[in-house]
Amino acid sequence: MAGLGAMQTEPGRKKGSVVRRCIQDQNTNIQIYRQSSGLGEMWHANSEQTHTLLFLQSSSVEVPYRSHESVEMDEIMAAMVLTSLSCSPVIQSPTQRDPLPCGPVDMECGGGELSDSGSSGCWSWEHGSVSPVLSPSVTEADSSMGQLSDERVNMELDLEARDELETRRFKNWSRGAYKCLWPGCAKVLTSRVGMKRHIRVLHLGGPEHSHREEDFYYTEVSSQEEEPMPISIPSLSFINGPWGTCSSAPSQLTSRETPPSSTTLSQSAPSSVWQIHKEHLYQACVPIEPTVSPDSPSSCDWTSSGLQLRPQTSVPRIRSVSVGEQCLQRETDPTRSHSVCSSPSRGHCANRKGRGEAKKCRKVYGVERRNDWCTACRWKKACQRFPD
DNA sequence: CATGCCGGGCA
DNA sequence: TGCCCGGCATG
Structure with a gap:
């Protein structure tokens, strides 16, 4: 799911409410929707020009809750579809979010x-x-x-591994290179400006979104050994x-x-x-x-x-x-x-x-020896020396 | 009531 | 930012 942008609202839990889930790949203009208000759902695929829409639409029967499994399944399926459809998943841009998140x-x-x-x-x-x-x-x-969590974890690990590969591929890059951290991208450019433009145009959805946000999505690849791993x-x-x-x-x-x-x-x-x-x-x-x-x-x-x-x-x-x-x-x-x-x-x-069992500075040293307390205790903050 | 510490105020 | 403390929660 790396780079899979998704925004979703809660599954149909509210009576009569229509809940929509949208997983969208901005680059490829692929959107997967699930729309439901109750019972079973269907995948609904819809494609127009460059847009491919996959809808999960359900009948409008009132069902208070849906099993978690089914919900997770949908997401996983959606992710798989997306992944297979797009080799460079991108997270949706802010402007393309679902209007009623x-x-x-x-x-x-x-x-x-x-x-x-x-x-x-x-x-x-x-x-x-x-x-x-x-x-x-x-x-x-x-x-x-x-x-389902296992499957999800597997997927994540998979993508993580892939990402790592990408990362390693550029490990030998010389100083002054900038690597795009956008999930699934890993593009490396030698100029900061170029990288920013790359991110802005390709990932952020155009120049209009360029509020310095590009900075978040690239990193400087300074040297071989200290290539910053994409965190999280x-x-x-x-x-x-x-x-x-x-x-x-x-x-x-x-x-x-x-x-x-x-x-x-x-x-x-x-x-x-x-x-x-x-x-x-x-x-x-x-x-x-x-x-x-x-x-x-x-x-x-x-x-x-x-x-x-x-x-x-x-x-x-x-x-x-x-x-x-x-x-x-x-x-x-x-x-x-x-x-x-x-x-x-x-x-x-x-x-x-709740109060932990551990004795805190106050108890251990007593009020008289306040100077012996840890700083936190002195400041009436959570004790650092004797954490719970 | 003693204790722990959050939230806020002050310098 | 460091420091302090009022006041609340908990036991």
Whole structure:
């Protein structure tokens, strides 16, 4: 699914509502839709000129829920079709998104609240804690992790491997080369301008989209040994993609309290990043970039944002980053997004952790020896020395 | 009530 | 950005 742009709304869970899923390849103008409001669906293929439309349309019978399996199946099938139809999958451009990506009720997600104040964002990350609030789609994906997840993983690995091959192919590139990080592209150009143009024209859908966004999609290939690996390739999984995170239908199957799989989080997190989470992590982390558009209330926990980092672009930004940026990037990585997008300003509500068993500085040293406390404790922040 | 720590204010 | 603290949640 690398580079497979997809935007989707929740499967038909709402009575009588028409839910649409759209997986679109911008380059080849291929769109796969599934439209359903209930029972079974059909693939609907429609092609006109350069456009190929695949529709999944269902009869309009009211069925409250559809099994996760069927939903996943559709997505997988769609992905396969797309993959086979297009050798250079591209993520759709912002302007081509489905006009009704999220239901009005998504307000609840409070996208604007993505921004975390100061270092608090990082704090909440400590100890692998995860935000309790799940974005609907993520929840769905998690809950259906069963059998299909394996297939999905395989697909991802497959594409990852392919991407790696591509990457390796250019490893011998000399200094000053710029490699396109667009999923499935891996084009290498020697001029930055050329690369930008390449990205703008080929991937972003034309010059009109050139708001410096190109920077996100290429990296400089400086030397052989330190070729930056495209981070978060798995994030391109259209299933966990940002398009599905915060902007899903309101009526959820799963409760928002469902804890995200922490294992996923810890396993996928780059070790280097986690190493930062030592005593002064809160000083190392960069707060989430609050670029959430005010009119996209969905929130969640972007879920991290990223999720919703840029509602306009459903593409996880990949870009060569500095160490400092890794933190940010991690948060913007959709695959982990569900752990980030807590809505901080929503009172203390949900993401307040229960008190852990571990003794904290306060207990260990006592108030008298406050100077011995870790910095965090002194600041009344989550203890770094004795994490839960 | 003690503790943990979020969120916000201040310099 | 570092630091501090009010105030809330939890046990």
